[in-house]
Amino acid sequence: MPDIGEAPGSLVRVLATEGKTPLKDATTSSPQRAKKTNDRSKVSRNRIIAGVVAGVVVLGVIFFLTRGGNSILPIGSNPPPGKVAFKLNGVHVIRAELHSNQAAQKATAHTVADQIKTQLDSLFDKAYVDPDSWSDTGKIEEFFTDAAKASLEGNATTLTNGPNASDTYKSVDPKKSTIKVEVLADAKGNAIRASAAISFTGLATHTDGTTSNINVTGTAIFVQDGGTWKIESYNLKRSETRPKTATTSPTSEGS
Amino acid sequence: MTKRFVAVLLVLGAWVGGTVAGSLGGTAAQASSPGVVIGTAHAGYTPSLTGSTPIVILAVGSGARPGEDVMHSLSDSIHLIYINPDKHAVAMIGIPRDSWVEIPGQGTNKINSALASGGPDLMVQTIETDFGVHIDYWALTTFWGFQAMINDIGGLKVDVPFRMLDNYSGADLQPGPQTLSGAQALSFARDRHSMLMGDFTRQEDGGRLFLAALAQFQQEYAKDPTALLTWLGAGMSNMAKSDGLTPDQLVQLAYTVTAQPVKKVQNIVLPGSVGSDNGLSTVHLDMAKVTKIISDANDDAIVAKQNVPPSPGRTQPVG
Numbered sequence: 001m002p003d004i005g006e007a008p009g010s011l012v013r014v015l016a017t018e019g020k021t022p023l024k025d026a027t028t029s030s031p032q033r034a035k036k037t038n039d040r041s042k043v044s045r046n047r048i049i050a051g052v053v054a055g056v057v058v059l060g061v062i063f064f065l066t067r068g069g070n071s072i073l074p075i076g077s078n079p080p081p082g083k084v085a086f087k088l089n090g091v092h093v094i095r096a097e098l099h100s101n102q103a104a105q106k107a108t109a110h111t112v113a114d115q116i117k118t119q120l121d122s123l124f125d126k127a128y129v130d131p132d133s134w135s136d137t138g139k140i141e142e143f144f145t146d147a148a149k150a151s152l153e154g155n156a157t158t159l160t161n162g163p164n165a166s167d168t169y170k171s172v173d174p175k176k177s178t179i180k181v182e183v184l185a186d187a188k189g190n191a192i193r194a195s196a197a198i199s200f201t202g203l204a205t206h207t208d209g210t211t212s213n214i215n216v217t218g219t220a221i222f223v224q225d226g227g228t229w230k231i232e233s234y235n236l237k238r239s240e241t242r243p244k245t246a247t248t249s250p251t252s253e254g255s
Numbered sequence: 256m257t258k259r260f261v262a263v264l265l266v267l268g269a270w271v272g273g274t275v276a277g278s279l280g281g282t283a284a285q286a287s288s289p290g291v292v293i294g295t296a297h298a299g300y301t302p303s304l305t306g307s308t309p310i311v312i313l314a315v316g317s318g319a320r321p322g323e324d325v326m327h328s329l330s331d332s333i334h335l336i337y338i339n340p341d342k343h344a345v346a347m348i349g350i351p352r353d354s355w356v357e358i359p360g361q362g363t364n365k366i367n368s369a370l371a372s373g374g375p376d377l378m379v380q381t382i383e384t385d386f387g388v389h390i391d392y393w394a395l396t397t398f399w400g401f402q403a404m405i406n407d408i409g410g411l412k413v414d415v416p417f418r419m420l421d422n423y424s425g426a427d428l429q430p431g432p433q434t435l436s437g438a439q440a441l442s443f444a445r446d447r448h449s450m451l452m453g454d455f456t457r458q459e460d461g462g463r464l465f466l467a468a469l470a471q472f473q474q475e476y477a478k479d480p481t482a483l484l485t486w487l488g489a490g491m492s493n494m495a496k497s498d499g500l501t502p503d504q505l506v507q508l509a510y511t512v513t514a515q516p517v518k519k520v521q522n523i524v525l526p527g528s529v530g531s532d533n534g535l536s537t538v539h540l541d542m543a544k545v546t547k548i549i550s551d552a553n554d555d556a557i558v559a560k561q562n563v564p565p566s567p568g569r570t571q572p573v574g
Contacts, residue, residue, distance in 0.1 A: 094484050151298075192506070220480075234300055235297075
């Protein structure tokens with residue numbers, strides 16, 4: 001039998017003890033034993049109550065720490081957002097030579113389109129959805145050519161959620177997003193360049209509980225670089241709708 | 256008694272705990288009140304070539320008819336295109352096709368016969384020798400390739416300077432801004448009978464088409480950068496080019512001209528006078544002026560104002 005006098009007050013342990021004690025005590029019969037048992041029962045009951053009180057207090061604290069949009073603990077907050085998965089809305093071949101192997105060009109275009117989709121899924125995840133990287137253009141450098149990398153920092157507010165994103169957003173959940181890919185291919189079907197027309201939407205939940213839609217649209221031109229397709233040039237626009245359902249009055253507007 | 260005490264303690268504890276936690280939560284939320292980004296932000300990047308040494312491209316329009324050898328026929332239009340990436344300067348220099356010049360190994364003849372005699376290589380050699388130019392690349396297109404190119408980009412917006420009506424080229428164009436089809440653009444480029452300065456104006460009109468194409472390309476690229484691939488496809492699939500000019504270099508050139516101000520493009524025709532040699536209608540270039548023009552262009556792709564000849568094209572149309 002566990003020594004309840006030394007019980008540290010763990011709610012689980014107290015309840016477990018309570019369930020066992022009466023069954024054992026029911027087998028005693030002498031008055032002294034009965035008194036002892038009675039005293040033990042009182043002590044036991046008081047400790048159970050104290051445990052329950054402590055438990056309720058703990059639950060109360062947890063409730064307030066994690067309620068609504070003001071949660072300051074991650075426990076029980078919104079489920080983690082999904083990953084970006086662009087829908088490929090079309091693949092088109094642009095011939096760089098008149099007499100071409102069209103079957104080879106078509107096959108290449110689909111392969112390239114899939115590769116570009118994978119790149120964009122990952123890029124947009126890092127740029128707008130993953131809180132660990134959504135402020136940092138350094139985390140998306142890998143998707144751009146060396147020449148294009150130099151342009152990233154100056155475009156941080158468009159190419160990511162901005163330098164103070166975690167002060168603004170709690171999460172961004174990717175919604176319906178599409179790309180259309182065009183591939184410039186030579187006569188043998190080798191891809192020279194590829195472009196993607198991009199439309200990304202993410203539902204942003206702000207730290208104040210409001211929500212807004214983040215939309216990123218535009219185009220990027222890709223070149224094969226180091227065994228992967230990297231962005232060589234881009235023209236992107238990031239827009240955001242006004243937050244909805246403010247639970248507290250907004251503190252600022254515009255930027 | 257104990258029960259009451261415990262009940263009170265329980266409620267009190269929950270309230271105190273909750274209140275403390277709530278106030279902590281409120282503070283944190285307030286502290287992180289968003290500097291909400293609402294509205295739009297825009298970002299773009301376009302690579303370009305660098306360097307102040309001009310890149311020189313010889314653009315030739317072959318006069319071959321279907322079935323003829325495209326690479327060995329009389330050339331119909333001849334342009335040197337100088338590009339200075341650092342200075343965003345472009346000089347287009349038209350060479351009248353009837354220019355009476357020395358052709359290496361062939362004696363004196365019209366410059367357009369160089370292509371027929373020795374293909375693009377002899378054409379390059381002739382111009383390099385006679386004018387003191389180093390040509391980096393050449394590009395050649397045909398009548399039908401030119402038409403297809405224009406049709407592939409959906410037509411070309413051109414401001415036709417005056418009424419053009421010419422049975423030889425098929426030109427039948429009213430003056431004013433309009434979108435020309437491939438066939439119309441070709442007739443515009445070939446017409447030399449609707450104007451007094453004939454071949455000179457024709458070369459200038461070729462430059463005018465380049466300018467119109469540049470302006471349209473830039474507009475379309477600004478609106479939708481994927482236009483770059485459409486234009487590259489139209490160009491690459493309808494022209495022959497020198498072996499050294501790789502697709503990658505063409506892409507880089509295309510990017511470079513996206514940033515080229517149209518107003519900084521010079522459209523020049525080498526000056527000279529019309530003459531006759533061996534029973535042929537010829538053009539005698541004013542070599543003193545030609546040397547200055549070419550020298551300026553070789554330096555930085557900018558021809559000094561005092562060396563720019565007057566436009567031949569604004570003379571009264573014939574008929």
